[in-house]
Amino acid sequence: MSDGAEFAIDEKGRRLALSGNYLVSTIAPVDTDLRAIDQQLSEIDLSKVREIDTVGAWIALSLSRATGGKIVGASERAQRLIDAISATESGGEVAAERAPLFTRVFEATGARVDAARRGTIWAVAFLGQFLLAAGTLLRHPRRFRTKAFVRQMELVGVDALAIIGLMSFLIGIVIAQQGAVQLQQFGAETLTVNLVGRITLRELGVLMTAIMVAGRSGSAFAAQIGTMKLTEEVDAMRTIGISPMEALVIPRVLAVTFMMILLGFYSAGMAIIGGAVVGELALGIPFGSFLSRIKDVVPIYDLWVGLVKAPVFGLIVGMTGCYQGMKVEGNSEEVGLKTTNAVVFAIFTVIVLDAFFAVFFTNVGWA
Structure with missing residues (x-):
């Protein structure tokens, strides 16, 4: 049994099965191939994944979002990591809200007066x-x-x-x-x-x-x-x-x-x-x-x-x-x-x- 990360897609091309150890130290050989998957999937099976860390959970969650596949068979640890990553990611704007022009003018004027x-x-x-x-x-x-x-x-x-x-x-x-x-x-x-x-x-x-x-x-x-x-x-x-x-x-x-x-x-x-x-x-x-x-x-x-x-x-x-x-x-x-x-x-x-x-x-x- 290999200690690396592996994956397989069934004959119908609808189910992706991940297996092995999905760790930051072992995921590199399959990372490029996983990113290349662009077809729609129904399931992403994690039941054969023995070890997983934050990087592996992030890969699984990214595949789910990119292909529409539902994550199944996740262990308690894997599910906990996936939930934690989902909670920390935000789909909103990263940039801070810009203040109105009237406010910005007075703020800039005040900053210049204070600097003077x-x-x-x-x-x-x-x-x-x-x-x-x-x-x-x-x-x-x-x-x-x-x-x-x-x-x-x-x-x-x-x-x-x-x-x-x-x-x-x-x-x-x-x-x-x-x-x-x-x-x-x-x-x-x-x-x-x-x-x-x-x-x-x-x-x-x-x-x-x-x-x-x-x-x-x-x-x-x-x-x-x-x-x-x-x-x-x-x-x-x-x-x-x-x-x-x-x-x-x-x-x-x-x-x-x-x-x-x-x-x-x-x-x-x-x-x-x-x-x-x-x-x-x-x-x-x-x-x-x-x-x-x-x-x-x-x-x-x-x-x-x-x-x-x-x-x-x-x-x-x-x-x-x-x-x-x-x-x-x-x-x-x-x-x-x-x-x-x-x-x-x-x-x-x-x-x-x-x-x-x-x-x-x-x-x-x-x-």
Whole structure:
């Protein structure tokens, strides 16, 4: 007598007899053949089944439902398993009932308001921790991590010179070329120098640099610190008495704040050079004359406007990146989410602040 599972169909093809052991360990050889039965049956006989478990009972019940055959000859154990499986299966919809639109709108609004409330508390707490750590370093300057600060300046500033320089150079070319096309209609193409000089020193130089730094360094801050939180390195630093604010946040924030001043000026300079190239090739303005004319047509306060905005933008980018990194918890998916948030929030805040700066400097006469 075989220990495996077997079955047979009578000559009329109306009665299916199962025999042997219908267990999870023995049912595999006949499982495919049983699933292939697609004819209508009158009975499914289990009288010759010696051993049966949940899998065997489920197979018998599935055959009954698929073929319409009535289960007969089931032992007490087999019948108990079949009844239990029948009771647990539901023919209804698996998905939860969806709330009405009116309810969903208010639920979503409430969730967003609550998230904003918690985010505000988090941000204020983070700012407080940052100020406390900065105050501690002012009282104890020897605790400041100079090497980390210099390393971050290299990563934020020196390593970004190529991409920011190329971007600014091309932006200068575009501004000069498009501006000259429009100004030529009025015979004022020489004013391209004014256009390139003022818009790059005052606005686009520092703004585009801040956006580039947010995408490059702000995202890196969030990803680095977030990964350290997931691997519990931040908790380990606290355990051995090292402040994560002093070791991770302050060097990064100060580095991006300081380097934004230099990168903003560098970006404006490269954009002016790009404009000068267009002036030489398309407008007949000598390269040297274009550059020397910049100091005559661009007010000095345009330079100061850019230099004032640069550290503020850098502070926003650095704080946003570190703040989002410190918020990472749970799983690796959070790292990607917070990195995205760091870039989006930093760029949005920079653009909003730039609009406020424009209104402010206009009202104080630096227009």
